[in-house]
Amino acid sequence: MSGRNPPSARRIADALVEECGRTYxxxxxxxxxxxxxxxxxxxxxxxxxxxxxxxxxxxxxxxxxxxxxxxxxxxxxxxxxxxxxxxxxxxxxxxxxxxxxxxxxxxxxxxxxxxxxxxxxxxxxxxxxxxxxxxxxxxxxxxxxxxxxxxxxxxxxxxxxxGPLLGAKALQGAERLSLPTSPGKLAQAARGHDDARFAAANVRAALDKDIVDAVTEAAHRQ
CATH class of the missing domain: 1.10.340.30 (Hypothetical protein; domain 2)
Known part of the structure; x- marks a missing residue:
């Protein structure tokens, strides 16, 4: 993945919800x-x-x-x-x-x-x-x-x-995904997505490095 431009926050958010946007x-x-x-x-x-x-x-x-x-x-x-x-x-x-x-x-x-x-x-x-x-x-x-x-x-x-609420663990996941952690910028990246599913997907990213890797790769492909 070296040499590629980093995907935008919007593309990462879209890929995140597509990969693991399921609530607990x-x-x-x-x-x-x-x-x-x-x-x-x-x-x-x-x-x-x-x-x-x-x-x-x-x-x-x-x-x-x-x-x-x-x-x-x-x-x-x-x-x-x-x-x-x-x-x-x-x-x-x-x-x-x-x-x-x-x-x-x-x-x-x-x-x-x-x-x-x-x-x-x-x-x-x-x-x-x-x-x-x-x-x-x-x-x-x-x-x-x-x-x-x-x-x-x-x-x-x-x-x-x-809402909208992500919570401490979800914000940790957003940071691992290189998403913005300020509420306004993160809400802009997540616009159009269900708040609960987006929050849960970020929590999953905080708990599982493999999800971070998969989402980042998927965002690059978009």
Missing amino acids: AEEAGIRLKDTPQPLYQLLVLSLLLSARIRASVAVAAARALFGHGMRTPRRMVDATWQQRVDALGEGHYRRYDERTATQLGEGAQLVLDTWQGDLRRLREEADGDRDRLMAGLRRVPGIGPAGADIFVCEVQSLWPET
Whole structure:
């Protein structure tokens, strides 16, 4: 690739979305809609993704939990701690399985008690303020800054007042791709692309050097 002019930010953004523009919710089989069940499933996935573990393992663990019926906060609370541990183990989420099983139960109970099982109530409380929304998410056990960041990045296509947002990990991916990291310039490069898919693609680039190489090569071919 030596001697070639570097591709423009726009071409890199286009190649990035084409190569890996798939949200983590889509990968986990969540049909994201503005209804209680998929929003709760996204919360669970965000908790799993925020641990220091491979994203593919977090996605597999989410699929296993949902496959065992733990798709709503009520069903998560009604499951035993051991059932949650076993489902996480099926997804090979073993390093943090016991602590996470406890957090999932406590978090589901909080969602029921605070928002009657419907995260749209949290959205109403935030009233368009992204910081208030993230603060509310961080009340859920296991959802720290990283988990709140992931949730908002994924939900921004449904809740447009939360975006556009990339988050710290996505900005790391943008930097690795030689994309601009200033919000205005990056938004210009990404114009026309779905915000959530663009954010997820940048996160994947931050986590996998092979993606950076593949996207850069694809951008050169455009």
